Amino acid sequence: MSALNRALSAKQLETLKNKLLDALEECSGNTEAIQLAEPEGTDETEQSIADYTNSHNLRFKNRNAILAKKIKKSLKKFELGEYGLCNECGDWIRFERLLARPMAEECIVCKEESERGENRQLPSSPSFQANISMFN
Ligand SMILES: [Zn+2]
Numbered sequence: 001m002s003a004l005n006r007a008l009s010a011k012q013l014e015t016l017k018n019k020l021l022d023a024l025e026e027c028s029g030n031t032e033a034i035q036l037a038e039p040e041g042t043d044e045t046e047q048s049i050a051d052y053t054n055s056h057n058l059r060f061k062n063r064n065a066i067l068a069k070k071i072k073k074s075l076k077k078f079e080l081g082e083y084g085l086c087n088e089c090g091d092w093i094r095f096e097r098l099l100a101r102p103m104a105e106e107c108i109v110c111k112e113e114s115e116r117g118e119n120r121q122l123p124s125s126p127s128f129q130a131n132i133s134m135f136n
Contacts, residue, residue, distance in 0.1 A: 088106050
């Protein structure tokens, strides 16, 4: 098997772009549908229910806004002809991965690598640090 993934076909790109456009439409729709709850009385319980609902809705709204931003960023890559390329190694991200995660910016190899890196805790002993610097 070749180590390099193949470039996406025009048809595959079209499929992924439509997926992103659908997702964008869906999350902008959700954001508009959210109305902040108004407390109906001066009752303390009602007030706290409204507060709870509002903070929940705001979180939801923020998440949607972040998601919309990510989708737009991915759509921009279509214009630049960079969609589907891994941010890290520049190799093509596999179509199957993009189909599952159209906003993926790293191929599965780099993704796993960076997740391992995030979880890694470096011991702080000076000798260990010295060993590391030899490889850098
Ligand atoms: Zn990569």
